Amino acid sequence: MRDKVIGIDIGGTNLRGAVVDREGVIHKRMKIHSEADRGIDKLIDNLAVCITDISQGEKIKDIGIGIPGIIDSKNGIITQAPNILNANDYPLRSALNDKLGKDLNIVIENDANNAALGEWWMGAAKDVKSMLMITMGTGVGGGIVLDGKLWTGADGTAGEIGHITIYPHGAKCNCGNYGCLESYASATAIRRMVHEGLDDKSLDTVLRKTTANVHVEDIPRIVTEAAVSGDEFSGSIWHRVGVALGIGIADLVNLLNIEMIVIGGGVSNAWDLFIGAALKEASARALRAPMKTVKIEQAYLQDDAGILGAAHLSLQSPE
Amino acid sequence: MRDKVIGIDIGGTNLRGAVVDREGVIHKRMKIHSEADRGIDKLIDNLAVCITDISQGEKIKDIGIGIPGIIDSKNGIITQAPNILNANDYPLRSALNDKLGKDLNIVIENDANNAALGEWWMGAAKDVKSMLMITMGTGVGGGIVLDGKLWTGADGTAGEIGHITIYPHGAKCNCGNYGCLESYASATAIRRMVHEGLDDKSLDTVLRKTTANVHVEDIPRIVTEAAVSGDEFSGSIWHRVGVALGIGIADLVNLLNIEMIVIGGGVSNAWDLFIGAALKEASARALRAPMKTVKIEQAYLQDDAGILGAAHLSLQSPE
Numbered sequence: 001m002r003d004k005v006i007g008i009d010i011g012g013t014n015l016r017g018a019v020v021d022r023e024g025v026i027h028k029r030m031k032i033h034s035e036a037d038r039g040i041d042k043l044i045d046n047l048a049v050c051i052t053d054i055s056q057g058e059k060i061k062d063i064g065i066g067i068p069g070i071i072d073s074k075n076g077i078i079t080q081a082p083n084i085l086n087a088n089d090y091p092l093r094s095a096l097n098d099k100l101g102k103d104l105n106i107v108i109e110n111d112a113n114n115a116a117l118g119e120w121w122m123g124a125a126k127d128v129k130s131m132l133m134i135t136m137g138t139g140v141g142g143g144i145v146l147d148g149k150l151w152t153g154a155d156g157t158a159g160e161i162g163h164i165t166i167y168p169h170g171a172k173c174n175c176g177n178y179g180c181l182e183s184y185a186s187a188t189a190i191r192r193m194v195h196e197g198l199d200d201k202s203l204d205t206v207l208r209k210t211t212a213n214v215h216v217e218d219i220p221r222i223v224t225e226a227a228v229s230g231d232e233f234s235g236s237i238w239h240r241v242g243v244a245l246g247i248g249i250a251d252l253v254n255l256l257n258i259e260m261i262v263i264g265g266g267v268s269n270a271w272d273l274f275i276g277a278a279l280k281e282a283s284a285r286a287l288r289a290p291m292k293t294v295k296i297e298q299a300y301l302q303d304d305a306g307i308l309g310a311a312h313l314s315l316q317s318p319e
Numbered sequence: 320m321r322d323k324v325i326g327i328d329i330g331g332t333n334l335r336g337a338v339v340d341r342e343g344v345i346h347k348r349m350k351i352h353s354e355a356d357r358g359i360d361k362l363i364d365n366l367a368v369c370i371t372d373i374s375q376g377e378k379i380k381d382i383g384i385g386i387p388g389i390i391d392s393k394n395g396i397i398t399q400a401p402n403i404l405n406a407n408d409y410p411l412r413s414a415l416n417d418k419l420g421k422d423l424n425i426v427i428e429n430d431a432n433n434a435a436l437g438e439w440w441m442g443a444a445k446d447v448k449s450m451l452m453i454t455m456g457t458g459v460g461g462g463i464v465l466d467g468k469l470w471t472g473a474d475g476t477a478g479e480i481g482h483i484t485i486y487p488h489g490a491k492c493n494c495g496n497y498g499c500l501e502s503y504a505s506a507t508a509i510r511r512m513v514h515e516g517l518d519d520k521s522l523d524t525v526l527r528k529t530t531a532n533v534h535v536e537d538i539p540r541i542v543t544e545a546a547v548s549g550d551e552f553s554g555s556i557w558h559r560v561g562v563a564l565g566i567g568i569a570d571l572v573n574l575l576n577i578e579m580i581v582i583g584g585g586v587s588n589a590w591d592l593f594i595g596a597a598l599k600e601a602s603a604r605a606l607r608a609p610m611k612t613v614k615i616e617q618a619y620l621q622d623d624a625g626i627l628g629a630a631h632l633s634l635q636s637p638e
Binding site for chain 2: 163
């Protein structure tokens with residue numbers, strides 16, 4: 001029985017890896033740039049550096065890796081990963097083993113799925129059997145854990161909570177649909193709502209100054225600061241985020257009757273500004289029994305969720 | 320190992336029971352009035368009559384029963400069943416064993432869940448691992464089968480596909496929410512859409528004559544006949560049913576990446592009148608990969624789905 005595995009979380013910017021034991025304790029960790037924008041070969045180099053470094057002195061044969069994209073877990077292939085250059089249909093498992101000159105037991109999975117599994121294993125959902133995680137970041141991702149196992153569906157694409165339709169005639173989403181949860185509860189959505197508001201030249205808001213030329217990922221923090229300082233328009237944006245999230249939560253509760261929904265990602269740092277509206281909306285819409293059961297919790301593990309989920313996936317895989 | 324079990328499907332009107340073997344073959348069947356409106360005691364009497372009759376000459380110790388309501392399967396209790404008089408919090412399993420003077424292995428489940436399991440076991444979804452069933456009747460019910468097992472959630476209420484929100488500001492649903500799938504794709508919804516249309520006195524439609532004083536369950540058939548005969552308004556109602564269904568299908572596909580969605584229930588007999596709009600809407604909204612995978616099929620087993628699902632549930636239960 002293996003005592004330790006490696007869990008890795010690949011992002012568009014960072015690559016995080018750690019040696020994790022069966023109890024979920026992180027023994028050694030490393031964070032480097034993923035350089036995903038420089039292409040898959042560069043990413044493989046960086047993966048090899050990370051794995052070689054943290055596994056020094058350990059006999060580790062098992063690695064779990066989370067990737068932002070659509071993954072063919074069974075075959076160890078990245079099907080599609082818009083944030084990694086040239087990574088489509090890339091055989092990550094075999095390429096990484098070739099690079100390392102080894103025959104490691106490598107499992108790969110979507111990063112949002114791993115984050116859900118991590119929160120289920122060691123985080124906010126530690127004591128429940130079934131949970132969903134909603135990750136509110138640049139987009140809105142999700143993962144579904146049923147009876148302690150990821151539900152990834154027929155092709156591994158399940159859990160796209162961000163692409164539930166909230167408002168059928170709503171804002172266009174990156175996916176092509178209209179009115180997705182992602183179009184109302186992501187950093188990208190908040191930026192759009194800010195811009196739409198600013199189009200009204202008579203609108204009095206501090207955001208007119210503070211959001212000019214700001215990166216999309218910084219927008220939620222700025223809108224939070226403004227809302228906390230009493231900027232009414234900023235408060236109304238968070239209210240809209242909450243209402244959309246609440247409609248989505250009601251769908252999930254009615255459909256899956258899960259024990260817990262964990263909400264994480266950078267946008268969720270504004271928790272107090274949207275969770276009230278979300279719970280009010282969800283309670284008004286969901287069926288009474290499953291709504292009474294479900295707990296809605298803030299994510300707990302932050303950046304470690306993906307690493308721990310990847311490690312757990314590796315520990316669950318056949319030896 | 321048991322060779323045969325009994326599967327029973329209780330409806331507001333009928334009670335259907337059958338002896339079913341491990342291969343899903345129905346050996347003996349019976350259909351009587353459930354008399355659910357006369358109260359749970361009368362229903363228990365009728366259940367006993369059915370079970371005693373069809374099990375004559377057989378050594379059957381296992382029974383699966385489907386009930387229209389919220390079920391506590393673990394404890395064999397009907398939590399809530401609006402269509403059965405005095406059935407709330409009723410210990411069906413123990414009461415039925417008492418009535419029969421036996422100690423049978425009785426499992427109970429929601430009727431829509433059983434129908435889903437039946438279609439998965441012996442019907443339209445026979446060859447897939449994961450599927451959903453949407454039952455379009457007076458209301459819209461649903462059931463979820465993942466890797467060959469019902470997903471019933473933390474309290475047994477999962478699968479309420481009819482109560483996914485399609486239009487957040489849409490028609491009020493019986494459940495208290497607004498714009499549920501049930502408010503656009505059930506017999507009740509179709510009746511409402513007919514009435515709303517007829518409020519416009521200038522609207523020219525044959526429905527003005529044909530739907531007066533008609534029972535809700537007959538409305539879909541009448542609107543179907545009118546649409547087929549070229550009544551434009553009737554055609555537009557089926558189009559609206561299809562669009563709402565398509566929005567719901569896209570949600571389900573994105574969230575669960577299941578292999579098949581089976582659509583049944585009386586309203587679904589108008590298949591050709593709504594499925595085109597449903598598929599068009601779903602394809603426009605769902606993510607490409609899971610939409611390409613999912614098959615959308617008409618239910619196959621009709622009234623036998625519930626019986627076979629109940630029987631399969633019984634066969635799956637511990638001996």
